[in-house]
Amino acid sequence: MNSNLAIVPASNTTLALVPAPAPAPPPPPPPPTTALRGRSFTSVYDDVMARADAMLPDRIVHVADLRMTPEGHIELPGGTRYRLNDWARKGVASMLGLRWDRWFQSASGEERAEEVNRRFSRTPGEKKIRAWRDDSGEANGIARAFLAPGFTPIDDARIFERMHAMMKGLLDEYRFTSVQFTDSTTHYTAVHVEAFDIDGDRLHPGWHLRNSETGASALSLDDHFMRLVCTNGLMLRVGGKRSLYRTHRAIEDDQLAAALVIAIGRLPERWRISFEWMRTAKTITVPHPDDAVAAILGDSAEVPKALLEEAQRVVLRDGDLTRFGIVQAITLVAHQTNKDPDVRFHMERLAGDYLAATPAQAA
Numbered sequence: 001m002n003s004n005l006a007i008v009p010a011s012n013t014t015l016a017l018v019p020a021p022a023p024a025p026p027p028p029p030p031p032p033t034t035a036l037r038g039r040s041f042t043s044v045y046d047d048v049m050a051r052a053d054a055m056l057p058d059r060i061v062h063v064a065d066l067r068m069t070p071e072g073h074i075e076l077p078g079g080t081r082y083r084l085n086d087w088a089r090k091g092v093a094s095m096l097g098l099r100w101d102r103w104f105q106s107a108s109g110e111e112r113a114e115e116v117n118r119r120f121s122r123t124p125g126e127k128k129i130r131a132w133r134d135d136s137g138e139a140n141g142i143a144r145a146f147l148a149p150g151f152t153p154i155d156d157a158r159i160f161e162r163m164h165a166m167m168k169g170l171l172d173e174y175r176f177t178s179v180q181f182t183d184s185t186t187h188y189t190a191v192h193v194e195a196f197d198i199d200g201d202r203l204h205p206g207w208h209l210r211n212s213e214t215g216a217s218a219l220s221l222d223d224h225f226m227r228l229v230c231t232n233g234l235m236l237r238v239g240g241k242r243s244l245y246r247t248h249r250a251i252e253d254d255q256l257a258a259a260l261v262i263a264i265g266r267l268p269e270r271w272r273i274s275f276e277w278m279r280t281a282k283t284i285t286v287p288h289p290d291d292a293v294a295a296i297l298g299d300s301a302e303v304p305k306a307l308l309e310e311a312q313r314v315v316l317r318d319g320d321l322t323r324f325g326i327v328q329a330i331t332l333v334a335h336q337t338n339k340d341p342d343v344r345f346h347m348e349r350l351a352g353d354y355l356a357a358t359p360a361q362a363a
Helices: 041-053 086-096 100-104 109-121 156-166 253-265 267-281 289-297 305-318 323-336 341-356
Strands: 005-009 015-019 055-062 081-084 126-133 141-147 174-181 186-192 196-198 201-211 219-227 232-236 244-246
Touching: 041 055, 041 156, 041 174, 081 086, 086 100, 086 109, 086 141, 100 109, 156 201, 156 253, 174 201, 186 219, 186 341, 196 267, 201 267, 201 341, 219 253, 219 267, 219 341, 232 267, 232 323, 232 341, 244 253, 253 267, 267 323, 267 341, 289 305, 289 323, 289 341, 305 323, 323 341
Parallel strands: 081 141
Antiparallel strands: 005 015, 055 126, 126 141, 174 186, 186 201, 196 201, 201 219, 219 232, 219 244
């Protein structure tokens, strides 16, 4: 007998065969879960220490004793020669009052060396030169920066050594989702392994550490949030204050360790405030979101106009016209279109400042 038929009474005396209801279809499979991907603290620590091994000892020299060769190398007293990376070249140009690319675009190596050496010989004072080992063998090293003799950098290796000694257990709860180096800065982004649900958005809170061993920026540690669905990042200042900000000057190891422990240890309390800003921002509609993007990014010298315009296109295309949607559009462009970690840093900071200005209650 057909299993899809059932016997039901047709009247008081007869029975009829009618089709039985079709079995309910199985429930759809749950949506795929995006897994958090990242590196352990130990893995990043090992890389930082290996990178530090490539540093050459700092040299303090009189500027007038420096010479440029026709090959574009800087020769120090004693014959040591350094190649210049882009940041060091900018430093030399600033020190000597040169517009390097414009002035030397069509100059020969000999002409460039003659002009630079003339200015070296007339420049008083000393500079601290930081350099990498040059594994290519082209020179004795690669100049990283020309700094004031009294500049006392807080190197990445010191920071991670203090973390390793004082906080390794705590840092095992984080995964490093991004580690990026430029000629002038370093960026480390780490998020907590536990995700938090903010009205349907899964967010991993954490921190972003930015540093410069070459005088380009202070040491800073900011509250960071990663939206798992698109891996956008966002940096926030709670109470108008960053978790850690310190200019490069002398500091004892114990003081540095204490500053790091306090900064990372108090993050969970700050996250709760940030989550409330996000929930409220999701309820506030902005009439002209493209104008809001222009107001957020337009005054920043660090954000190219092309990225501002792309963020305007994205916020209108995606259709989330809330304060939260504006933040997401900016951070999406910062992450996917932009490739410069320093520009991304500024865009995520500016978006975070906008979110932090969210009113306590939706209108």
